[in-house]
Each structure stands twice: as structure tokens, then as C-alpha cells.
Amino acid sequence: MSPPAPRPADRRITGLLLAGGQGSRMGGVDKGLVELAGRPMAAHVLERLAPQVDELIVNANRNLDAWRAFGHPVFSDDIGGFGGPLAGLHAALLHARHPLVATVPCDSPFLPADLVDRLAGALHSAGAQLAVARTFDRLQPVFCLCRRELAGPLADYLHGGGRGVARWHDTLDVVEVSFDDEAAAFRNINTPIELAEAGRSVSLDGTPAITGIQQRNPT
Template identity: 60%
Template sequence: MVESDGSPRTPREPITGVILAGGLARRMGRVDKGLQLLDGKPLVQWVAERFAPQVEQLLVNANQNATDYATLGYSVIADLVPGFAGPLAGLHAALAHASHSLVAAVPCDSPFLPADLVARLHTAMVMTGSDVATARTFDQPQPAFCLCRRELLPQLAEFLAGGEHKMALWYRTLRAVHVAFDDEAAAFRNINTSGELARCAHKTK
């Protein structure tokens, strides 16, 4: 693995983005987390408003309530791997549907994600010649925030077929760079429970 500060200096090629909203939200009572309201807007909408300006194509990975997600105006794609296999299955679906050779992913429960996320991941990827760039805040990996090459689809399909579903384990099989976002650590706060959702409400104002 390679460490990098990923400073955003490198001009970049077009990128497909995907919001990962295909989980079961077990810690939130198995509701559809991306559709839960934060100050009157679904979590997924907060994420899309920050993420869409950073990419040329935006997809939403959802395995239920596709019609509701489609109201955002972006293509909705379901996992190609059965059984709610987690964010890695959502990334797999995005690699299969992406129009561009690079794919960036973010979770649907991080409404404050950095506005320079994709630029910094891309810079680190180019500088290091990596297959995938992932975010890190201090000593905490943030594997669901990543940028990877579409050509990794066959490797990822094989990894999932072997019964593995953890993003961090897959990254270990690749040339990966961890990009430090210590200066924006609060932007990676995610919402896993209804209590956290309530506490985050005032932060959007």
C-alpha cells in the first residue's frame, strides 16, 4: 500500500460516480437508509448534491425503492450479485454500468462528504500509478470512498464469486493508495442510526 496526501493538482479524465445505497441498514432498523430525511431531504439527495458536481456521470446503486431513488434524476442500478452483498457488490454493479474508465464511489449515509474528494483521489491515483485510491482520516480507513479503474471488473467479479465481500480485503489484492483527508475528517461522518440522524440535523444549516 502507498500513502499520499493526494493534493488536487492533476487535471483528470471523465469519471462515473456511484452512490452506494443498496444495503439493509441493520443498525437503523432495516429501513432504506438513503431515503431517510435529514432536514426535509433524503440522505441520498444530500450526498448527490455534493457528489454530482465532481463527476461526469452519476449512478445510484439501490436494491429496493428504485422508483423513489429515480426521482433524483439519475440512473438507478441494482446489485448484480444476489443477497445484499454489501458496498462491494454495489461497486461491482457500477463498474458494469459505467460509461467512463474511472469509477468513484461514496456511501449514501455521508451527507457532508468533501467537495474535493474525487480530485484528490484522482491525483493520488495518477501520481502513484495505482488501480484504486481510497480515503483515510488519520488512522481510520474509509474504504467506501474510493476511485478505481473500470477494468478491474473481472477481478472484482472473481473476488465476489469466492464469497468475499469486504472492500478492504479486495484492496489488498490491488495496487492501492490511501489518500489522507485528515484536514476534512469531519466530512466523512456517516449516519447509521436514527439517533445519529437527529443529531446531524442542525449541522446542515
């Protein structure tokens, strides 16, 4: 199979791995560095995201040397206090080389292989500022694609005390993209019990497989 044609410069995409959280439900550890099938969980996520984007960057606030070992640029939040995924996105919008930024969390190793293409198709068709994944009637707000020019409005929102992703989306022209056919791929891993369950879902070659996985709380 021949490689996909390069994207035009104005449609190139920076992929952002969100790994700046505190991992409180995983006992305060850096979730993306926890091993799943013998590799850091983030390695599975990056492996699935890399073919979909034109560059990869990582947002992390701890263990920076460990994150740099993955071989991609690492940026910490510019806004202190573990401001959540929006603070990570803000840092990425400041440092991304490309005009579009796709975000995924470090604890979702089963993410769809066509995530970015489907988000980009909807974003461009609708002329929207941001495209976000939806499974049935549940939004997946940290799986999104947005325009780099949103750095300024996002900074204003964060400096005004805003932290909620959905509330920020309410201020934008957003298109929702249905992934009902791949709902299980959005499964995330927040606790040691969920990590053990996910380990049983990994194939013998170490590749996360979603066969038989049911999405948690689909509504």
C-alpha cells in the same frame, strides 16, 4: 468563476452512490431515503458529489422507483443476497460510461467537496488501480476511486465468496490519500440518534455543514 476545464476522455469519472444496503441499524429502512432537513439524506450526498464527477449513477436494491426519481440511472446488484458495497461497486463497473468510478455511501451527507479531485490526483500520480481515502490512521474504504477494468477481478473475488472491502483492496495496487484536514466530512449516519444529531448540524438553508462536528471514532 469559470467552470472547470473538461477532463480528457480517459480520465472522466462516473460517480456512484452506494444505496444497496439493508439499513439494519436504522431499523431496516432504506437509509438514503430517510429525511435530513426536509430532504432525503441521499439528496444532500448527490448534491455534493455531482460537481465532482462527469455522470452520476445509483446502486440500490429496494424502492427502485423512489431512487429513479432522483433522475440518475439506477442499477441493482448483479450478485444477490445484499453483498455489501463491493456488490454495488461491481454493478457500477459493469454499467459506468467512464473509465474511472468514484464511490460514496448514501449516509454521508457531509462528504468533502474536493474528494474526487484528491483521489484522482493520487491515483494518476501513483499509477495505482485504486485510490482510497484515509483519515488519520483510519481507512474510509467506501470513499474510493477505481479503474473500470477492475470489474473482472472484483467479480472473481465476489464469486469466490469474498465480501470484505479491505481484503479486496489487499489484492490490488492501492494508494491511500490523507484527508486528516477534513476528517469530520466523513461522518456517516447509521442510527436514528445520529440522524437527529446530524439534523442539528444542518444550516438554515438546508445545507449540511461540518462546522463543529467531531469525527466519530477517529482511531
